[in-house]
Amino acid sequence: MPSNGLLCYCRAGFEPELAAELSERAAAAELPGYAKAERLSGYVQFLGEHGHALAQALPLRDLIFARQKLRLLAELRGIDPKDRITPVIAALFEHAAFGALVVEHPDSDASKPLAGLARSFGNALRPALRKVKLLTAQDDDRLPHLHVCLLDGDHLLLASGHPRDASPWPSGIPRLKLHADAPSRSALKLEEALFTLLDADERARLLQPGMRAADLGAAPGGWTWVLARHGLRVQAIDNGPLRPHVLDTGLVEHLREDGFHWRPSQPLDWMVCDMVEQPRRVATRMAEWFREGWCRYAIFNLKLPMKKRWDETRLCLDLFQREAQRPLQLRARQLYHDREEITVFAASERLR
Structure with missing residues (x-):
């Protein structure tokens, strides 16, 4: 089902704060919409009629409680676990080619078991998208990236993020390693x-x-x-x-x-x-x-x-x-x- 608005990731438990921030900033930009959030889910959707305008008016750098900010494209529910690729391609049929593919999941206890599926689905989806010209042959940061957010085995969100206005890390999380000489975490x-x-x-x-x-x-x-x-x-x-x-x-x-x-x-x-x-x-x-x-x-x-x-x-x-x-x-x-x-x-x- 096509969607219009924003998809933002956050720390699990801070969905109300992110929802309030998005609502207030969108209202200040005179862009109507409403936040859709579930406690401890690790993400918030802000739905409105003007997805492109919202993405421009609310740059990631200005957001406090968002780890990642993406433009929401579609929500797919009840998809067949035996063929997740076909509905994704169908939902993106009219889109221009994306510069890269990121398959991820929110950073929440409920979603962490999806990490293995995210890796395997990404490996299968990438060549399928290239075959139908929905993904460039090589990663291209000049173009928006396609983000597939797995919420369950049969439920996912499709979103896009431009490298100029999105976190470069999957799920917006930098994987930093604690140096052995660091005095504390x-x-x-x-x-x-x-x-x-x-x-x-x-x-x-x-x-x-x-x-x-x-x-x-x-x-x-x-x-x-x-x-x-x-x-x-x-x-x-x-x-x-x-x-x-x-x-x-x-x-x-x-x-x-x-x-x-x-x-x-x-x-x-x-x-x-x-x-x-x-x-x-x-x-x-x-x-x-x-x-x-x-x-x-x-x-x-x-x-x-x-x-x-x-x-x-x-x-x-x-x-x-x-x-x-x-x-x-x-x-x-x-x-x-x-x-x-x-x-x-x-x-x-x-x-x-």
Whole structure:
């Protein structure tokens, strides 16, 4: 059955937040529609009459709770497990060729058993699509990619995503491996933030060896270690201890002080913060750093409450921008390695 709207993946349990975000942003763009979500499913559909306009008005980079954003093409129910290919080709008959095929499933407990089927179905569907000219002979990132989202053995969604406005990873999940020397798993959060919130050119320009940074609430040193691996000189602020090998880099100075009260003696390039504290207090403290001109760039986490998380997100980001008292470029996302939190990148200068 043809569908029109968006398909977005999210962290299981955050479907209400993503649905609320999509609804509010679509309303602000004066594009009518409604969200369709099931708790713990790991995805949300936003259905409306203007799928192309929705896809343009709601770019992935502006969405907070979406790991992936795709344009919904069709929903196929009750398909024969012995022949899933024929109904897929029939549903796509009038479409131009896609540049690549991604067969995936939402990141939820109910959908994880579909991983094997996704691999085998992808291997069978790819040559069938090429035979009928619905898929280019070689992957082509200049064209939209076809995404097949398996919800069950006889139920799937067809969607498209352009590489310029979609996550490059299946299901929107970067498969990062924890380095053996990482002081803690929190290092993955900052590494994912740098890959997700900055593009390759921005990473090259904004993370140059010799730049100076502060890590507020640094212990045991996961985020400090990531910055030092990029060649930044880091002041690690925490009354707790750092792992000894973090200090062995020669790029880290450990200051046993409170991250909510310490201030740098001169402006720095970067400030990062992953302190466990009320999100509004963190937002206010982060704003102080930009208001006082203590940093040019920052990445920080806001730990969200158990209820009304979209409302709290909007409130904290509005508070941060208002208290900073200067124009800021802001990007925020709930990352795969986040839990009950979102990660924010802020810059005091326009990057593009």
